[in-house]
Amino acid sequence: DQQVKQNSPSLSVQEGRISILNCDYTNSMFDYFLWYKKYPAEGPTFLISISSIKDKNEDGRFTVFLNKSAKHLSLHIVPSQPGDSAVYFCAASEDTGFQKLVFGTGTRLLVSP
Amino acid sequence: DAGVTQSPTHLIKTRGQQVTLRCSPKSGHDTVSWYQQALGQGPQFIFQYYEEEERQRGNFPDRFSGHQFPNYSSELNVNALLLGDSALYLCASSLNGHLSTDTQYFGPGTRLTVL
Numbered sequence: 232d233q234q235v236k237q238n239s240p241s242l243s244v245q246e247g248r249i250s251i252l253n254c255d256y257t258n259s260m261f262d263y264f265l266w267y268k269k270y271p272a273e274g275p276t277f278l279i280s281i282s283s284i285k286d287k288n289e290d291g292r293f294t295v296f297l298n299k300s301a302k303h304l305s306l307h308i309v310p311s312q313p314g315d316s317a318v319y320f321c322a323a324s325e326d327t328g329f330q331k332l333v334f335g336t337g338t339r340l341l342v343s344p
Numbered sequence: 345d346a347g348v349t350q351s352p353t354h355l356i357k358t359r360g361q362q363v364t365l366r367c368s369p370k371s372g373h374d375t376v377s378w379y380q381q382a383l384g385q386g387p388q389f390i391f392q393y394y395e396e397e398e399r400q401r402g403n404f405p406d407r408f409s410g411h412q413f414p415n416y417s418s419e420l421n422v423n424a425l426l427l428g429d430s431a432l433y434l435c436a437s438s439l440n441g442h443l444s445t446d447t448q449y450f451g452p453g454t455r456l457t458v459l
Contacts, residue, residue: 272452273452276450330445330448
Protein backbone atom coordinates (compact mmCIF):
# COMPACT_ATOMS: atom_id res chain seq x y z
CA ASP A 232 0.00 0.00 0.00
CA GLN A 233 1.83 3.06 -1.30
CA GLN A 234 0.60 5.95 0.85
CA VAL A 235 2.88 8.50 -0.83
CA LYS A 236 3.19 8.40 -4.60
CA GLN A 237 5.48 10.13 -7.02
CA ASN A 238 4.17 9.06 -10.39
CA SER A 239 6.91 10.62 -12.50
CA PRO A 240 10.14 8.61 -12.22
CA SER A 241 12.08 11.29 -14.07
CA LEU A 242 11.92 14.89 -15.25
CA SER A 243 14.19 16.79 -17.63
CA VAL A 244 14.32 20.59 -17.57
CA GLN A 245 16.54 23.21 -19.14
CA GLU A 246 18.63 25.47 -16.95
CA GLY A 247 16.77 28.64 -15.97
CA ARG A 248 13.33 27.12 -16.46
CA ILE A 249 10.90 25.98 -13.79
CA SER A 250 10.97 22.42 -12.44
CA ILE A 251 7.72 21.08 -11.01
CA LEU A 252 7.80 17.84 -9.07
CA ASN A 253 4.54 16.28 -7.98
CA CYS A 254 3.48 14.06 -5.11
CA ASP A 255 0.15 12.50 -4.14
CA TYR A 256 -0.83 10.91 -0.86
CA THR A 257 -3.70 8.76 0.31
CA ASN A 258 -3.52 8.96 4.10
CA SER A 259 -5.70 11.84 5.32
CA MET A 260 -3.95 11.69 8.71
CA PHE A 261 -0.73 13.06 7.26
CA ASP A 262 -0.25 16.60 8.53
CA TYR A 263 3.38 17.38 7.77
CA PHE A 264 5.11 17.08 4.42
CA LEU A 265 8.74 17.32 3.42
CA TRP A 266 10.92 17.23 0.35
CA TYR A 267 14.36 15.68 0.41
CA LYS A 268 17.02 15.77 -2.28
CA LYS A 269 19.45 12.90 -2.77
CA TYR A 270 22.71 12.86 -4.69
CA PRO A 271 24.41 9.53 -5.51
CA ALA A 272 26.42 8.07 -2.62
CA GLU A 273 24.91 10.55 -0.18
CA GLY A 274 22.00 10.41 2.22
CA PRO A 275 18.83 12.41 1.58
CA THR A 276 19.19 16.11 2.37
CA PHE A 277 16.24 18.05 3.79
CA LEU A 278 15.03 20.70 1.39
CA ILE A 279 11.76 22.23 2.50
CA SER A 280 8.66 21.32 4.50
CA ILE A 281 5.06 22.39 4.92
CA SER A 282 2.49 21.92 7.63
CA SER A 283 -1.07 20.98 6.73
CA ILE A 284 -2.31 24.32 8.09
CA LYS A 285 -0.55 26.09 5.23
CA ASP A 286 -0.95 25.84 1.48
CA LYS A 287 2.39 27.32 0.48
CA ASN A 288 5.90 27.59 1.86
CA GLU A 289 8.78 29.31 0.12
CA ASP A 290 12.52 29.17 0.68
CA GLY A 291 14.63 30.91 -1.92
CA ARG A 292 14.26 29.14 -5.26
CA PHE A 293 12.13 26.40 -3.72
CA THR A 294 8.38 26.60 -3.11
CA VAL A 295 6.14 23.80 -1.91
CA PHE A 296 2.40 23.92 -2.53
CA LEU A 297 -0.11 21.80 -0.65
CA ASN A 298 -3.64 21.04 -1.84
CA LYS A 299 -5.23 19.12 1.01
CA SER A 300 -8.55 18.52 -0.70
CA ALA A 301 -6.76 16.86 -3.61
CA LYS A 302 -4.16 15.22 -1.34
CA HIS A 303 -1.49 16.64 -3.61
CA LEU A 304 1.68 18.58 -3.12
CA SER A 305 4.22 19.95 -5.52
CA LEU A 306 7.73 21.36 -5.37
CA HIS A 307 8.61 24.23 -7.67
CA ILE A 308 12.23 25.10 -8.37
CA VAL A 309 12.76 28.46 -10.08
CA PRO A 310 15.13 28.99 -11.76
CA SER A 311 16.45 25.46 -12.15
CA GLN A 312 20.22 24.99 -12.05
CA PRO A 313 22.38 22.04 -13.18
CA GLY A 314 23.36 21.49 -9.52
CA ASP A 315 19.70 20.72 -8.80
CA SER A 316 20.06 17.46 -10.74
CA ALA A 317 19.31 14.78 -8.15
CA VAL A 318 16.58 12.42 -6.98
CA TYR A 319 13.81 14.22 -5.10
CA PHE A 320 11.76 12.39 -2.48
CA CYS A 321 8.45 13.52 -1.11
CA ALA A 322 7.78 12.41 2.48
CA ALA A 323 4.92 12.73 4.94
CA SER A 324 4.24 12.12 8.61
CA GLU A 325 1.28 11.98 10.98
CA ASP A 326 1.03 13.89 14.24
CA THR A 327 1.68 10.90 16.48
CA GLY A 328 4.09 12.49 18.94
CA PHE A 329 7.12 11.44 16.97
CA GLN A 330 8.19 11.63 13.35
CA LYS A 331 7.91 8.51 11.21
CA LEU A 332 8.51 9.52 7.62
CA VAL A 333 6.68 7.78 4.79
CA PHE A 334 8.52 8.35 1.52
CA GLY A 335 7.53 8.26 -2.11
CA THR A 336 9.63 6.42 -4.67
CA GLY A 337 11.40 9.55 -5.89
CA THR A 338 11.67 11.59 -9.07
CA ARG A 339 15.00 11.95 -10.82
CA LEU A 340 15.46 15.55 -11.99
CA LEU A 341 17.96 16.33 -14.71
CA VAL A 342 18.68 20.00 -15.37
CA SER A 343 20.64 20.49 -18.56
CA PRO A 344 22.70 23.62 -19.34
CA ASP B 345 30.21 20.10 13.04
CA ALA B 346 30.09 16.52 11.80
CA GLY B 347 26.81 15.43 10.41
CA VAL B 348 25.35 11.96 10.77
CA THR B 349 28.01 9.31 10.21
CA GLN B 350 27.51 5.64 9.43
CA SER B 351 29.82 2.65 9.26
CA PRO B 352 30.72 0.65 7.36
CA THR B 353 30.12 2.20 3.95
CA HIS B 354 29.68 -1.12 2.19
CA LEU B 355 29.18 -4.65 3.45
CA ILE B 356 28.85 -8.03 1.75
CA LYS B 357 27.32 -10.94 3.65
CA THR B 358 25.90 -14.34 2.78
CA ARG B 359 22.43 -15.64 3.51
CA GLY B 360 21.89 -16.68 7.10
CA GLN B 361 24.62 -14.47 8.49
CA GLN B 362 24.14 -11.64 10.95
CA VAL B 363 25.17 -8.00 10.46
CA THR B 364 25.60 -4.92 12.65
CA LEU B 365 25.46 -1.40 11.25
CA ARG B 366 26.50 1.67 13.22
CA CYS B 367 25.36 5.27 13.34
CA SER B 368 26.56 8.38 15.12
CA PRO B 369 23.98 11.18 15.22
CA LYS B 370 24.56 14.81 14.48
CA SER B 371 25.96 16.70 17.46
CA GLY B 372 23.23 17.59 19.95
CA HIS B 373 20.69 15.17 18.49
CA ASP B 374 19.14 12.57 20.78
CA THR B 375 16.80 10.68 18.45
CA VAL B 376 17.89 8.14 15.85
CA SER B 377 15.74 6.54 13.17
CA TRP B 378 16.67 3.75 10.78
CA TYR B 379 15.36 3.35 7.24
CA GLN B 380 15.82 0.70 4.56
CA GLN B 381 16.00 1.84 0.94
CA ALA B 382 15.67 -0.94 -1.62
CA LEU B 383 16.76 -0.31 -5.20
CA GLY B 384 14.33 2.00 -7.00
CA GLN B 385 12.27 2.62 -3.88
CA GLY B 386 11.99 5.34 -1.29
CA PRO B 387 13.35 4.81 2.22
CA GLN B 388 11.14 2.69 4.50
CA PHE B 389 10.96 3.30 8.24
CA ILE B 390 12.39 0.47 10.34
CA PHE B 391 12.34 1.91 13.87
CA GLN B 392 13.23 4.92 16.00
CA TYR B 393 15.24 5.17 19.21
CA TYR B 394 14.92 7.83 21.87
CA GLU B 395 16.45 7.75 25.34
CA GLU B 396 17.82 4.27 24.60
CA GLU B 397 14.34 2.86 24.00
CA GLU B 398 12.73 1.69 20.76
CA ARG B 399 9.84 4.10 20.44
CA GLN B 400 8.13 2.94 17.29
CA ARG B 401 8.59 0.22 14.71
CA GLY B 402 7.67 -0.10 11.05
CA ASN B 403 6.61 -3.28 9.25
CA PHE B 404 9.85 -5.18 9.71
CA PRO B 405 10.27 -8.62 11.28
CA ASP B 406 11.96 -9.29 14.59
CA ARG B 407 15.13 -10.22 12.73
CA PHE B 408 15.70 -6.47 12.69
CA SER B 409 16.70 -5.15 16.09
CA GLY B 410 18.54 -2.14 17.37
CA HIS B 411 20.14 -0.41 20.24
CA GLN B 412 20.87 3.14 21.33
CA PHE B 413 23.78 3.92 23.62
CA PRO B 414 24.00 6.64 26.31
CA ASN B 415 25.97 8.84 23.88
CA TYR B 416 22.97 8.58 21.48
CA SER B 417 24.82 6.51 18.90
CA SER B 418 22.91 3.54 17.58
CA GLU B 419 23.28 0.09 16.06
CA LEU B 420 21.04 -1.82 13.69
CA ASN B 421 21.30 -5.60 13.83
CA VAL B 422 19.86 -7.95 11.25
CA ASN B 423 19.86 -11.70 11.91
CA ALA B 424 19.39 -14.60 9.52
CA LEU B 425 20.02 -12.45 6.47
CA LEU B 426 17.88 -12.98 3.36
CA LEU B 427 18.64 -11.96 -0.20
CA GLY B 428 15.83 -9.44 0.09
CA ASP B 429 17.68 -7.62 2.88
CA SER B 430 20.08 -6.23 0.28
CA ALA B 431 19.53 -2.49 0.41
CA LEU B 432 20.90 0.87 1.48
CA TYR B 433 20.40 1.32 5.21
CA LEU B 434 20.01 4.93 6.24
CA CYS B 435 20.30 6.40 9.69
CA ALA B 436 18.68 9.73 10.50
CA SER B 437 19.01 11.84 13.62
CA SER B 438 16.86 14.65 14.96
CA LEU B 439 16.86 17.16 17.77
CA ASN B 440 13.29 16.88 18.95
CA GLY B 441 12.16 13.43 18.02
CA HIS B 442 8.98 13.87 20.00
CA LEU B 443 7.71 16.37 17.47
CA SER B 444 6.12 15.16 14.27
CA THR B 445 7.36 18.41 12.70
CA ASP B 446 10.96 17.66 13.57
CA THR B 447 13.57 17.60 10.80
CA GLN B 448 15.52 14.40 10.31
CA TYR B 449 19.10 14.59 9.05
CA PHE B 450 20.33 11.55 7.17
CA GLY B 451 23.71 9.89 7.01
CA PRO B 452 25.23 8.60 3.75
CA GLY B 453 24.01 5.07 4.41
CA THR B 454 25.49 1.59 4.51
CA ARG B 455 25.13 -0.47 1.35
CA LEU B 456 24.44 -4.08 2.36
CA THR B 457 24.67 -6.84 -0.24
CA VAL B 458 23.49 -10.32 0.69
CA LEU B 459 24.73 -13.14 -1.57
